[in-house]
Amino acid sequence: MLTKILFTFAAIKVCSAIGCDQPGFSKCICGDIEFRGKVQYVLNCTDVGFTNASVLSQLPPQIQVLIFTGNNIPELPWNVFGTKNSNEQLTEVDMSNNNIREIRGKTYHRVPNVERLILNHNQISTIFEGKIQQHPRVFSNFESLEELHLTDAFADNSPEDIAAVLHNIFINSDLSRLKKLHLEQNEISHFTDPRLFCDLRDLMDLHLGTNKLSGIDFMVDCLKHLRFIDLEANAIKQLSLRDLSILDSLPDRNQNLTVDLSNNPLSCGCDIQDFFNWLKRTRVTIRNKDKLKCQNDLQGNDQSLVELKQVDCPRTVKVGVPVSQCPTESNHTVTFLAIALAVCLAMHVYTHRVKLQEKFLKPVLHSVSNKVQYTSVGKQETQEIGV
Template sequence: MRVLAQRLVFCALLGSLYASCPPRCECSEAAHTVKCVSRELRAVPAGIPGYTRNLFITGNHISRIGPECFKGLDNVTTLSLSNNSIINVSLISLKPRISEVDSNTFSGLRSLRSLDLSNNQLAIIHPEAFMVQNHSLLDLNLSRALYNHSSVMDLATSLRWSSLGALRSLDLSHNGLIFLPSHIFSHLTSLQRLLLSNNSLVAIHNSSFTGLERLEVLDLTLNSLKAVPEEGLRELDSLPRADLLLGENPFTCTCGIESFALWLNRSQGRISDAESLVCAYPTGMRNTSMLSVVTLTLGCHQSGAGADLALQTSYVFLGIVLGFVGLIFLFVLYLNRKGIKKRINELRDACREVWEGYHYRFEIDSDPRLSQVCTSADI
């Protein structure tokens, strides 16, 4: 009887243990972990144990996520919702079956440190989508998470409005970003790692990195940077503690890249992949080390000086030719001075006769008596 009672108690405990784990999920109380991976789930499962610290709900088809999905999970520190086809971070669903993440969805996770929303399609991001109590969130992964590059404006608003002052790592890689809005990261004053690799950024400007004095890593590899203008160089210099990654960009090594090439040589200690940076264009400079492009800079200046010298030489030559033509003209005038003087006198006499004729006619017309004499004389 005693043995039978022990077995019944054991079975009851075992049954309660399995009952505490949601269907199609794997739970480990010892590891404080719950995994619901690739289980064709349509919603966040109910009944997640309160001991959970690490919650992985990935590879499913979640249709909606709201604050009620994570009630009673005050101990969760790591939450992964990657690869769930989440489309909207908004207050309401725009059309049937569009996945949705309500405002303040994560605000009840008082201990949340890491949030992974990678491999989703966030088309609309509500300003309070990442609101977390106690400013606890330290790591936010949005890699391959934006529906398209236009979502970056909503993201910028959300980063300003949400409580992310303690955030240390932000991953925005593989999102097809073409530009960064002005001051997009200015409220992330504790950020240490910013990953922007594998996007389509064409320029660094608009004070995009303002407020990131504590940044330690800035990854800009695999973008579309052809050069970095003076404004962009000043922004990069405003990150004194950051190690920069600039590889796999299509740098165009023409005369316009002079200041960037000089900056690279001056800042090699801050650029982790400086030795691997090469020219992509023009064809003759392809695979040339960016650190050696300073010689091209000198060539550009020499070419410019040569052009100026050639222009000055042409002006001098033109002046000499015009002066020589002028001398010839004066010499011809000197040889024909008598004939020219005669022609001038004849022209002067002809003008005088014409003038006297006009003067005579004017006197006749102005005196009626002379006019009558002339008339009778004609008769």
């Protein structure tokens, strides 16, 4: 938001002499502005109070960047950019923070050269009338799309619904040129289809930060160009050997891979040793590796992974056992001594078995024998009385 505000002030300074005389855009700022390192024709309609998107059907033909944010547009209609202009110069569309709830299947037409689409911080619903939205080709006309930003873009639907919608979109919309995908802050806990991203053949950067993922349940070996996975601030307590193998599969194909695992609640259980050993040998680059920490389940304190170098936890220990309860050298020593003591005791009993029989066993047998005799006499007397 701060970036947008600064940009707006800069745009006003440059465009105040130019003005924006395009029909319907009198509240907006437009003109040739330096944007992303080069001068482009920008139309900026940030926080101007639009309640529908009809004005966008009259975009100026020379437009290269559209910034249409901070308005209140619950629904995007068909052909939102009209049917007259070709919009061949348009390369970026930012429609963030517009309270968008529904995007029709034929909303985006005439966007052949748009490379960056930003729909962050909206309320796009994945459910309509009790069913999953069926607009799988919603992005199919973005033939040149390289960046798709969907940070906090969906309403608070279930992770299964969001995953299903994304699955349909990726399969039915040709996004083969997509290089960057942002899905942060969408409360995604898992993906039901492990091949969800495999249709994005050119994908390089996958941003999944600030979700609720507990592991890596999607394939990456099908993405030959993938170079970065953002898993920051998820719900990852342990990465299984399978997860680590999945990450290793890309470097094995001679493609560098960087992964961000910062701010996850890694557990200091015994299985952390597998992860620590993997950190030492993997060719995957772990961002801020020296700052990774795990949490002690008993004390709730963070502990640097570097301090776990000397922990020796065998694989037989159950997952989630705190490091303080892991078998250590002293535990093994106590166990050995206990076994040795038991063996010595057994040998002592065997060696002195004759004396032990005379002292303990015979008196016990004699006592039992007398008791049996007394009991038999008692039973006989009882039977005689009853005659």
